Amino acid sequence: MAGSAPTLSQIHAAISGAASAREALQAAMETIASNHPRYEWVGVYVLSGNRLHLEAFAGAPTEHTVIPVGKGVCGTAVATRSNQVIGDVRKLQNYIACSPTVRSEIVVLLWDGGEIVGQIDADSDEVGAFGAADEALLTEIGVLLAPLARQLVQA
Ligand code: SME
Numbered sequence: 001m002a003g004s005a006p007t008l009s010q011i012h013a014a015i016s017g018a019a020s021a022r023e024a025l026q027a028a029m030e031t032i033a034s035n036h037p038r039y040e041w042v043g044v045y046v047l048s049g050n051r052l053h054l055e056a057f058a059g060a061p062t063e064h065t066v067i068p069v070g071k072g073v074c075g076t077a078v079a080t081r082s083n084q085v086i087g088d089v090r091k092l093q094n095y096i097a098c099s100p101t102v103r104s105e106i107v108v109l110l111w112d113g114g115e116i117v118g119q120i121d122a123d124s125d126e127v128g129a130f131g132a133a134d135e136a137l138l139t140e141i142g143v144l145l146a147p148l149a150r151q152l153v154q155a
Contacts, residue, residue, distance in 0.1 A: 005133075006035035011141050021151040025056035028145055032122075033058035038129045039122045041098065044110075044145060045074055046118040048154040052078065055152050059123070062098040072096035074121055077107040081116065083135055087128040098123060106130035108138035110146040118149035 014031040018024035025044045032042050043057030045067065052074055054065040064072075070079045072095055077084045084107040089095050102123040110118040120138050124130065 005137055006031050006141075008140055008144070010035065011144055015144060015148065021148040022055055024148050025145060025152075026058075028141065029056050029058040032141070038124045038126060040102070040125050041121075041123040043121050044118055044149060045121060046149045046152045047078060047116055052119065053152075053154075055118075055149070060099060064096050064098055067096065073105050073107050074119060077109055077119055078116055081109070083108045083139075085130050085135060087130075101125045103127045104129045106134055106138065108135060108142055110142045110149045112146040112150045117146055117153055120145065 010031050011028050014027035015024035018027050029042050029044060033039050041057065041059030044055050045052035046055045050069045052067040052069070054062070067074045069075050073084050073086055073092070074096070076094060084105070086092060086105045089102055089105055102125060104124045104127055106122050108120045109116050110120065120142055122130065
């Protein structure tokens with residue numbers, strides 16, 4: 001149903017029919033984006049060494065497919081080992097713009113066995129689009145996606 005947050009069972013259904021970890025992550029991103037109008041862009045970055053690699057996304061293509069730890073909102077989440085909820089990206093110094101229309105962003109880390117294996121990143125064109133409910137939802141989705149992200153971590 002368009003206009004409401006995706007349910008965990010929708011995400012589970014989307015990933016369980018996929019043929020590979022990458023296709024499963026892609027299906028999850030499309031399910032989130034198509035059910036949630038505030039998520040103009042949503043993607044999964046996988047952490048290999050000290051770099052985040054974009055493995056799946058829904059929304060406009062970005063040139064920022066590799067992000068070093070510490071750079072931007074994405075890299076800050078890894079460096080500080082904490083989720084990021086940014087109400088207005090225009091107030092940040094350490095921000096990597098994927099689109100000039102983005103105003104708010106959320107990054108939720110993917111954990112597997114006590115290690116960060118990646119993150120879900122979402123952008124909105126609205127100021128303050130993301131809050132505690134989004135962080136809680138993406139955290140629950142992240143439990144399903146972390147083992148898939150782990151499979152894509154490069155040695
Ligand atoms: N804005 C992010 C970069 C990723 S794009 O939003 C897709 C950042 O500052 O790390």
